[in-house]
Amino acid sequence: DLWTARGHVRFEDVRFGYSDDRIILPDFSLDIPAGQTIALVGTTGAGKSTLAKLVSRFYDPTKGRVTLDDVDLRSLHPKDLRRAIVMVTQEAYLFSGTVADNIAFGKPDATLDEIIAAARAVGAHEFIEALPDGYGTDVNKRGGRVSAGQRQLISFARAFLADPAVLILDEATASLDIPSERQIQDALQTLLADRTAIIIAHRLSTVAIADRVLVMEHGRIIEDDTPEAL
Ligand code: ATP
Ligand code: MG
Numbered sequence: 001d002l003w004t005a006r007g008h009v010r011f012e013d014v015r016f017g018y019s020d021d022r023i024i025l026p027d028f029s030l031d032i033p034a035g036q037t038i039a040l041v042g043t044t045g046a047g048k049s050t051l052a053k054l055v056s057r058f059y060d061p062t063k064g065r066v067t068l069d070d071v072d073l074r075s076l077h078p079k080d081l082r083r084a085i086v087m088v089t090q091e092a093y094l095f096s097g098t099v100a101d102n103i104a105f106g107k108p109d110a111t112l113d114e115i116i117a118a119a120r121a122v123g124a125h126e127f128i129e130a131l132p133d134g135y136g137t138d139v140n141k142r143g144g145r146v147s148a149g150q151r152q153l154i155s156f157a158r159a160f161l162a163d164p165a166v167l168i169l170d171e172a173t174a175s176l177d178i179p180s181e182r183q184i185q186d187a188l189q190t191l192l193a194d195r196t197a198i199i200i201a202h203r204l205s206t207v208a209i210a211d212r213v214l215v216m217e218h219g220r221i222i223e224d225d226t227p228e229a230l
Contacts, residue, residue: 003077005084006069007034007165007196009055013064016054024050025219028064034165037192037209039201039227042216048200051216052168055198056087068166082106086164088155094146099128100135102154106162118161122187124153148172149180156187166196171206185209 009032017023024047032038040048053059054066057073065072068084076084086106094102103118104110110118115135119125127150131137139146139154146154152172159167169188185205191197192209201207208227215223215230223230 002083003080005080005165007084008032008067008069009166009196009198010067010070011051011054011064012067014054014061014066015063016050016059016061018059023219025054025061028219028221030214030221032196032198034069034196035194037197037199037211039199039207039210039213040216041201041207041213042222046216047219048216049170050219052087052170052198052200055166055168056085057081083162084164085166085168086159086162087168087170088159089170094139094151094154096138096140098133098136098138099131099154102139103135103157103161105158110161114161115157118157119154121160121190122153122156123183123190124150124157124187127153147180149184152184153180153187156184156191160191164195166198167191169197169199171200171202181205 011028011030014025014028015023016025016028028051040051042048054061060074065074067073068076073081095105100112100115103115112135116125119128128135128137188206189209199206199210201210207213210227213223213225213227213230214221
């Protein structure tokens with residue numbers, strides 16, 4: 001049977017540094033109820049990406065623990081972890097292969113109908129259909145080239161299809177053209193529904209749709225409030 005996570009994430013007295021002589025998170029605690037959307041903001045080097053890497057288990061804490069539904073991430077089966085927690089990176093990286101392959105990455109048994117449904121959900125279907133070979137377009141071939149905004153939408157479709165309990169998004173800093181910025185925002189709303197989300201936010205519009213905004217500085221949370229209050 002497949003284990004389905006609810007998406008309750010907690011940092012319990014976490015200490016972490018990439019090396020022993022430079023601690024990035026000295027003593028970090030944070031409770032994220034299932035379904036909540038967190039916007040994480042703060043100065044460069046504050047530890048935002050480090051936090052994201054601990055949730056996706058790129059790294060483990062030196063002390064303390066990170067839990068999902070009260071289970072230490074280290075105790076989870078890697079397969080369950082990969083299904084429950086998905087990170088969408090800043091580069092919205094595309095793999096060599098077709099657009100369909102790229103959306104189905106992480107769920108290779110997906111049918112074309114499911115792939116199209118995911119693309120439709122995040123508003124990517126129209127531009128994909130307009131590509132030379134539609135969903136069969138090789139993203140690395142001439143003519144298959146997609147813009148930064150479109151790459152982002154493809155990676156959103158991938159995350160939507162994977163349907164994780166917890167989504168981590170390191171938002172792109174690169175500026176997108178206005179229509180796609182708007183499209184990305186709409187797609188984001190759809191993508192965030194019914195799951196826990198931690199977004200390292202660079203856009204004000206993203207901060208505005210969060211349930212809660214955390215401001216980080218030197219590995220600590222210095223503000224924790226609703227977007228309206230901040
Ligand atoms: P930004 O807004 O620039 O992305 P950030 O808040 O995401 O910043 P982190 O990437 O978490 O910051 O970095 C926190 C600190 O950890 C920084 O001092 C950084 O230099 C250091 N750091 C990040 N990654 C590594 C690494 N792989 N090895 C060693 N130190 C690292
Ligand atoms: Mg970062």
